Amino acid sequence: MNQQKSNLTREDEARVEMARTTVSPVCGAWLISLFITALLAVFVIQYADDLTQYFQGARPDAVPEFVRIKPLWITPGRAFQTSEGSPWARLTAANRALLGEMKRYETRLEETSWLARRVLPQAQYVFTRWFRIGNEKVYCGRKGELFYRPDVDFTAGRGFLDPGQLRSRRLSSPDRGIPVQPDPLAAIRDFDRELKAMGIRLIVMPVPAKPARQPARLYKHYSDKLPPPLNPSYRVLVSTLQADGIEVFDCLETLSKHKKSVYLKQDTHWLPSGAMLAAEALARRIRAMGLLPEQPPAGYTRREVDVANRGDIAALLRLPEEAGLYDPQWVELFQVISPDKKLWMRSERSDVLLLGDSFANIYSLPSMNWGVSAGLAEQLSYYLQRPVDRITFNDNGAYATRLELARRQTAGMHPLEGKRVVIWEFAARELAQGDWKKIPLKPEEARPPSALTE
Amino acid sequence: MVFSSHLFLFYFLPVVLAVYYLLPRPARNLFLTLVSYLFYGWANPLFLILLFFSTLVDYVAGLMMASGAGREADGSPGLLAKGVLRRSREKWALGISLASNLLLLGFFKYFNFGVDSFNGLVTALGLEMWRLDVMLRVVLPLGISFYTFQSMSYTIDVYRGDARAIRNFTDFACFVSMFPQLVAGPIIRFSEVADQLRGRIETPELFARGVAFFCLGLAKKVILANPCGKIADTLFDGGVLGCLDAWYGVTAYAFQIYFDFSAYSDMAIGLGLMMGFIFPENFNSPYRSQSITEFWRRWHISLSSWLRDYLYIPLGGSRLGTRRTYVNLMLVMLLGGLWHGAAWKFAVWGGLHGSLLALERRIGKQSFYHRLPPFFRTAFTFIFVLFTWVFFRAADLPAAITFCRSLLGLGASPDSTLLLRGVVFKPYYLMTFALCAVIVWAAPKTWEWTRRLTWFKTVIALMLFVLSVILLSMQSYNPFIYFIF
Numbered sequence: 001m002n003q004q005k006s007n008l009t010r011e012d013e014a015r016v017e018m019a020r021t022t023v024s025p026v027c028g029a030w031l032i033s034l035f036i037t038a039l040l041a042v043f044v045i046q047y048a049d050d051l052t053q054y055f056q057g058a059r060p061d062a063v064p065e066f067v068r069i070k071p072l073w074i075t076p077g078r079a080f081q082t083s084e085g086s087p088w089a090r091l092t093a094a095n096r097a098l099l100g101e102m103k104r105y106e107t108r109l110e111e112t113s114w115l116a117r118r119v120l121p122q123a124q125y126v127f128t129r130w131f132r133i134g135n136e137k138v139y140c141g142r143k144g145e146l147f148y149r150p151d152v153d154f155t156a157g158r159g160f161l162d163p164g165q166l167r168s169r170r171l172s173s174p175d176r177g178i179p180v181q182p183d184p185l186a187a188i189r190d191f192d193r194e195l196k197a198m199g200i201r202l203i204v205m206p207v208p209a210k211p212a213r214q215p216a217r218l219y220k221h222y223s224d225k226l227p228p229p230l231n232p233s234y235r236v237l238v239s240t241l242q243a244d245g246i247e248v249f250d251c252l253e254t255l256s257k258h259k260k261s262v263y264l265k266q267d268t269h270w271l272p273s274g275a276m277l278a279a280e281a282l283a284r285r286i287r288a289m290g291l292l293p294e295q296p297p298a299g300y301t302r303r304e305v306d307v308a309n310r311g312d313i314a315a316l317l318r319l320p321e322e323a324g325l326y327d328p329q330w331v332e333l334f335q336v337i338s339p340d341k342k343l344w345m346r347s348e349r350s351d352v353l354l355l356g357d358s359f360a361n362i363y364s365l366p367s368m369n370w371g372v373s374a375g376l377a378e379q380l381s382y383y384l385q386r387p388v389d390r391i392t393f394n395d396n397g398a399y400a401t402r403l404e405l406a407r408r409q410t411a412g413m414h415p416l417e418g419k420r421v422v423i424w425e426f427a428a429r430e431l432a433q434g435d436w437k438k439i440p441l442k443p444e445e446a447r448p449p450s451a452l453t454e
Numbered sequence: 455m456v457f458s459s460h461l462f463l464f465y466f467l468p469v470v471l472a473v474y475y476l477l478p479r480p481a482r483n484l485f486l487t488l489v490s491y492l493f494y495g496w497a498n499p500l501f502l503i504l505l506f507f508s509t510l511v512d513y514v515a516g517l518m519m520a521s522g523a524g525r526e527a528d529g530s531p532g533l534l535a536k537g538v539l540r541r542s543r544e545k546w547a548l549g550i551s552l553a554s555n556l557l558l559l560g561f562f563k564y565f566n567f568g569v570d571s572f573n574g575l576v577t578a579l580g581l582e583m584w585r586l587d588v589m590l591r592v593v594l595p596l597g598i599s600f601y602t603f604q605s606m607s608y609t610i611d612v613y614r615g616d617a618r619a620i621r622n623f624t625d626f627a628c629f630v631s632m633f634p635q636l637v638a639g640p641i642i643r644f645s646e647v648a649d650q651l652r653g654r655i656e657t658p659e660l661f662a663r664g665v666a667f668f669c670l671g672l673a674k675k676v677i678l679a680n681p682c683g684k685i686a687d688t689l690f691d692g693g694v695l696g697c698l699d700a701w702y703g704v705t706a707y708a709f710q711i712y713f714d715f716s717a718y719s720d721m722a723i724g725l726g727l728m729m730g731f732i733f734p735e736n737f738n739s740p741y742r743s744q745s746i747t748e749f750w751r752r753w754h755i756s757l758s759s760w761l762r763d764y765l766y767i768p769l770g771g772s773r774l775g776t777r778r779t780y781v782n783l784m785l786v787m788l789l790g791g792l793w794h795g796a797a798w799k800f801a802v803w804g805g806l807h808g809s810l811l812a813l814e815r816r817i818g819k820q821s822f823y824h825r826l827p828p829f830f831r832t833a834f835t836f837i838f839v840l841f842t843w844v845f846f847r848a849a850d851l852p853a854a855i856t857f858c859r860s861l862l863g864l865g866a867s868p869d870s871t872l873l874l875r876g877v878v879f880k881p882y883y884l885m886t887f888a889l890c891a892v893i894v895w896a897a898p899k900t901w902e903w904t905r906r907l908t909w910f911k912t913v914i915a916l917m918l919f920v921l922s923v924i925l926l927s928m929q930s931y932n933p934f935i936y937f938i939f
Contacts, residue, residue: 022907
């Protein structure tokens with residue numbers, strides 16, 4: 001018997017096995033029909049949902065989403081016609097356009113599906129409430145705290161200056177085949193050199209990720225006696241830059257001195273108190289360095305305002321509206337008021353320029369819903385008692401702000417004219433996840449101090 | 455397109471099944487081919503050119519070889535006689551087929567690797583002026599390793615006289631491109647499905663079993679493999695780890711890759727059954743093996759048997775003496791490793807398995823701990839497999855060595871990696887991990903479980919399907935691991 005079995009081919013064995021299938025006709029019919037019904041139910045419910053939305057006026061027409069496939073041939077066709085070069089180049093352009101359309105089509109189907117709108121929030125609620133599981137981007141911490149996954153990956157991950165890590169990042173090409181430049185050292189040195197040539201002093205200000213400041217909120221056994229968790233390359237970067245004569249304002253030290261929490265509970269960013277502590281210490285450092293000429297206080301004042309909002313990490317969980325798991329958090333803002341009694345405004349004529357990201361913007365940009373006129377630039381202006389200029393971008397700030405500087409120069413503006421200090425603030429995780437391409441700048445002249453009043 | 459995606463499950467699959475059964479039998483292979491091209495082209499339409507080219511070359515090569523083989527009664531090409539010296543036309547046809555497939559595979563899979571390795575070598579030797587400054591970065595077409603092997607098996611089988619050439623191009627294109635197993639196997643040999651391409655019988659029993667296979671496969675992927683993947687990803691990306699964390703991470707990866715890949719195979723087999731195709735088994739509870747030799751009889755069976763039949767045996771197998779046998783084993787496993795990916799870490803992975811296979815061959819295809827009780831044999835085999843998985847999963851060779859040091863408790867992990875414990879030691883992950891262990895070592899395999907479908911099993915299968923769909927809605931893009939090979 002064994003001999004007979006061993007002579008069977010794998011195909012024969014599979015056939016013999018399948019011939020042994022036992023299922024009653026009724027049971028088999030139920031299994032098949034319920035499976036098909038389950039597949040079709042999603043499709044049918046989806047269309048019923050689309051129709052309901054159409055009759056409620058939420059959709060422009062009653063056409064099911066999945067039949068909207070016209071762009072799948074219109075866009076590539078257009079790309080083929082409009083692109084230049086050899087037929088192969090045009091074909092690849094059309095292919096790229098088609099790939100983009102296919103991705104958009106699939107994403108649209110998923111995001112507009114009733115499964116995503118109705119089932120996902122409920123399932124996410126169960127997992128967050130009972131298992132304390134977040135999702136692809138969110139880790140649930142302790143005491144209602146949420147963490148952004150890229151922050152944790154950065155803090156506990158491989159060193160961002162590790163040669164293997166640099167190599168693997170260089171090989172990833174998210175931007176249409178243009179490789180990422182993963183080494184922040186080279187870009188920071190280059191930017192510093194360009195600014196020094198214009199007589200401007202650069203202060204690099206990486207803002208620590210939340211897990212570095214509040215590790216015990218993620219892992220309860222992380223002892224207070226241990227040093228703050230940092231990416232293995234972080235200290236190397238700071239000491240290398242300092243050895244090169246580049247000024248680094250490491251605000252982790254400042255924030256660590258503060259006993260209370262300095263980060264929002266369900267958000268990636270700091271509390272207003274965190275921004276204020278950092279601004280105060282930074283202003284002290286700038287003064288101590290004697291980078292700016294003395295001038296009488298400009299007369300900036302502050303007033304207290306309370307603001308409530310739901311954190312950006314909580315929003316990523318896409319929980320049901322009524323879940324009540326993460327209520328909006330109330331914070332006390334200190335809005336900065338200009339000498340003319342109006343809310344603070346940036347001044348292009350200032351000798352201090354802040355390049356920043358969402359850490360600078362959170363209490364400044366209305367669209368972030370955490371209040372206005374109380375951001376990093378405002379607080380710095382208050383503590384320096386002088387106007388401050390700023391260029392900020394929420395995403396990929398370290399790269400985007402330099403790009404914007406170069407763009408303004410190309411457009412005939414002079415964003416660096418008259419500047420003495422440039423503060424380059426960015427989220428520390430960008431050191432491991434950002435694009436650090438060098439961006440050439442045109443030299444600009446410094447203006448006399450007398451012109452630097454608002 | 456991914457089996458565990460919204461588009462596949464709720465649009466592609468129902469439409470394909472409905473149209474397939476509405477069409478007359480003669481049109482079904484053509485339809486399957488067309489939808490398989492759509493399925494494959496969804497990853498990148500330009501890849502279709504390669505798939506079609508590979509198909510066309512092998513089809514023509516097959517016909518060229520068969521032209522001298524006479525005809526069957528029904529007019530179809532006959533078998534080439536075995537043990538007869540082949541004519542130059544047949545040799546040329548096989549040569550063209552092998553060369554074109556291997557060139558495709560070599561260029562698209564190994565070009566970047568070759569350039570990087572060359573540059574690394576000349577840099578290490580201080581000959582930087584010899585560096586190749588190649589701007590071209592070649593994109594790896596999805597599933598190319600699978601379909602080139604599958605396609606080559608056809609021409610080799612025809613050449614050897616093991617299979618008849620096929621005249622119907624549609625049937626052959628259907629064999630090469632069949633969407634259930636196109637991008638991640640199992641690798642199907644032409645001889646295994648030749649009859650089924652010409653005529654197969656779809657029955658409700660097979661369809662029902664296919665549904666059960668598919669539901670279990672989806673559940674394995676979504677409920678088990680993905681959470682284990684999260685543990686493994688978190689810990690493998692974490693630099694130097696503590697000993698416990700490293701063992702937890704590599705075991706989670708072992709579970710992930712097994713449940714991920716066997717899930718794909720189950721779903722492929724299930725989809726095949728729904729359309730009347732019977733594919734052979736690809737996994738047979740590999741972690742229950744009591745030696746590495748046994749492990750390779752149970753893991754990715756379609757690849758190991760392909761390598762055995764088309765590489766190991768033609769190299770001489772074990773017929774040319776002991777030393778040559780070891781060399782052959784080592785060579786096959788090294789190439790098997792590189793088949794998985796163009797990186798030295800895969801070569802190390804293959805080399806380690808090759809060494810262990812050679813060692814076991816020396817003592818009669820048994821593990822060197824074969825005198826121990828079965829539990830320990832299984833445990834030690836699993837631990838060996840875990841060590842080799844480190845090379846498979848780590849980002850690169852230095853990272854793999856760092857991870858191995860962590861496994862041995864030799865690494866000084868920075869405090870920052872403690873944070874990861876707050877992420878991966880949550881009750882949900884621990885429960886999933888434990889469930890994986892129970893299924894790996896104590897539960898019946900899918901083939902056994904689906905053999906006799908009762909009402910109870912029907913309910914379980916459907917409940918797993920619904921649960922998987924719910925979980926799927928929470929997970930973003932989660933391709934199968936073997937997609938990148």
